[in-house]
Amino acid sequence: MKSTWVKRFVFALLAACAVLGATAASAQQTLETVKKRGKLVCGVSMNVAGFAYADNKGVMQGFDADVCRAVAAAVFGAPDKVDFVLTNINTRFQALQSGEIDILSRQTTMTFSREASLGLDFGPTVFYDGQGIMVPAKLGVASAKELNDAAICILPGTTTLQNLADFFRANNGKFESVVFENPDELRNTFFSGRCDALSSDRSDLASIRAVAKNPADYVILPDTISKEPLAPAVRQGDDNWRDIVSFTAYGIIAAEEKGITQANIDEMAKSEDPEIQRMLGVTGDLGPMLGLDNKWLYNAVKGVGNYGEMFERNLGEKTALGLTRGPNNQWTNGGLLYAAPFR
Amino acid sequence: MRVALTPFRLNFRDNRTRGILYQCLCVAGVAAGGFYLFSNVSQNLARQSIATGFSYLWREAGFVISQSPIDYQPSDSYAKALLVGILNTIRVSILASVLATIVGTLVGIGRLSSNPLLARLMLLYVEALRNVPLLLLLFLCYAVIVTILPPVRDAFQLLPFVFLSNSGLAVPSLEWSSDHTIIAAALVAGLGLAFLHARHLRRRRIESGADQSARPLVGALAIVPPALVWLVLRPELNLSLPELGRFRLAGGAHLTPEFVALLVGLALSASANVAEIVRSGILSIRKGQREAAAALGLRPSHIMRLVVLPQALRVIIPPMTSAYLNVFKNSSLAIAIGYPDVVMVSNTTMNQTGQAIEPIALFMLVYLSLSIAISLFMNWYNARVALRER
Structure with a gap:
């Protein structure tokens, strides 16, 4: 009885190896x-x-x-x-x-x-594309350089995160980053007023602004803080x-x-x-x-x-x-x- | 009793030999499987020219983490960013565990109350929280904070210099210096001394039976060391007050909505489990125990504190270990509501460096080792409160 268990175990191991080996997709075709x-x-x-x-x-x-x-x-x-x-x-x-x-x-x-x-x-x-910053119109912000100490909503792990850190370091400013993995959650949090600004590629900002309740409430600042081909x-x-x-x-x-x-x-x-x-x-x-x-x-x-x-x-x-x-x-x-x- | 050891002979008909052989085969199989996986992965990564190794840890992280218990700048390394993530995870897990234990114990006792209204309300609490997925609970907590509270410019002023808004709670804070750290250390040392002395007094009282009241000394031990250090150092007491700047409340200490939502969500969902654990522990104590205690003239609160809970603890501790482990592991859902825990920092790292396997291996290692640490601690505590059989 014991030996059949061992056989089964070895079998399962070999099968697992075969499956793993097969997933190595070939690149050329x-x-x-x-x-x-x-x-x-x-x-x-x-x-x-x-x-x-x-x-x-x-x-x-x-x-x-x-x-x-x-x-x-x-x-x-x-x-x-x-x-x-x-x-x-x-x-x-x-x-x-x-x-x-x-x-x-x-x-x-x-x-x-x-x-x-x-x-x-x-x-x-x-x-x-280029990275831009969108703010609620009522804040009366005219340039990204005025955003010292603002809270900025942003997606994680993209070039966006580093560009923004670089931009504020270059301008001797600070900001609070509020990072969301899910774009819907990011949008809703920004619209709720948790953040003063939202930063992403300009095309993405336009797309987010398009789904706002009233797009005219938000302005995309003229600053482009990075190149995004x-x-x-x-x-x-x-x-x-x-x-x-x-x-x-x-x-x-x-x-x-x-x-x-x-x-x-x-x-x-x-x-x-x-x-x-x-x-x-x-x-x-x-x-x-x-x-x-x-x-x-x-x-x-x-x-x-x-x-x-x-x-x-x-x-x-x-x-x-x-x-x-x-x-x-x-x-x-x-x-x-x-x-x-x-x- | 001594077990006679028969001399070992290589005989495949012998069960013991076969047993050893199977074990060796098993270990070899697992090792070979592990090696195969490892070499397969490294080969494939090399073939697709994807960078490997842990050298990325010392490169500049370049991203901002807004909540950090230690000083962290974007110019610090990925390793330090990871450390910040780990500390954030530990901080929220510990606080949530403490909250869940307090609330859960009260709710668990409340469920056994003879007052039907209280008992039913607690039942409702437990069932409502136990049957909602934690992720939904977190989204709910976060949405409540962010949508119901006003934006920072219209913040509620609860007390002078205490502001509540959808950017969190801002309170005045002390401008911390190294002097304060020394005083805090002296306070901890004094409390430790006082505790040791109080224990010593209690033992003497139990042994001799005489009450040698020396309470003032206990108090003095706790207060004198920090007070002395205070007088020597004479630290400055400057309060940092939150004030509305152009965008945010600058100064003071801040509790962010992400942290609070995660803390509350974790604590609420765990407290329902803790309540059930506490209830089962209390129910495991025979009725005779309470009746005997009542017959001795103890008050209900004393019966609970001195007779029931100490015995119930033995039943409660093992499942509590797994409740705490759940809080710790569930804290990884932080990523859904934007709290920078170890998983979020690892994900960001993964995306910036393009190396997926190493960050995942690292955060698995972090969770594994901290989980084992929690288990070991709880096992130690369990052994301490276990019934000492005489």
């Missing part, structure tokens, strides 16, 4: 895995207006979600072949590292130490997958530069411009070089529109967020968007 699965798995924010939120039909909407849809369209020809995974601010990198998601498209700032020590590769910046990230060590994500993003940006929109893309496919022809797969073989169909970029733009359309639909002046293009404009219009050439 993300595209193959995605194609075999038939769906892209994309990590997005939890409920951030304009970037990633479920609409009243339960469909994920927002700028970050559309970046994923563009990649799905490039890979499968259909923008809806995406499963969205809501990622926590503290577990987002682990979700990517462990292979749970294929892309992290979650308002994530590209930084040196993240790129160097987290086993990540960032794609091109899709949103140029938000970019999609993939696992390090799979160059092909990284190229696909990067050039889908560049392609969306270049489409706006070339005047290709969701509506006129079939017209544009007949264009004489050789770069447009290459981009839309009329000539050349850019798609197959990435292991994709030659119509990859055609499908992406047809699926979600060009960068400008994505921006206006989710974040632009007609939405609740009401953001202007600012630095997120084409370089030809005085912005920072500058796509690599398609040749």
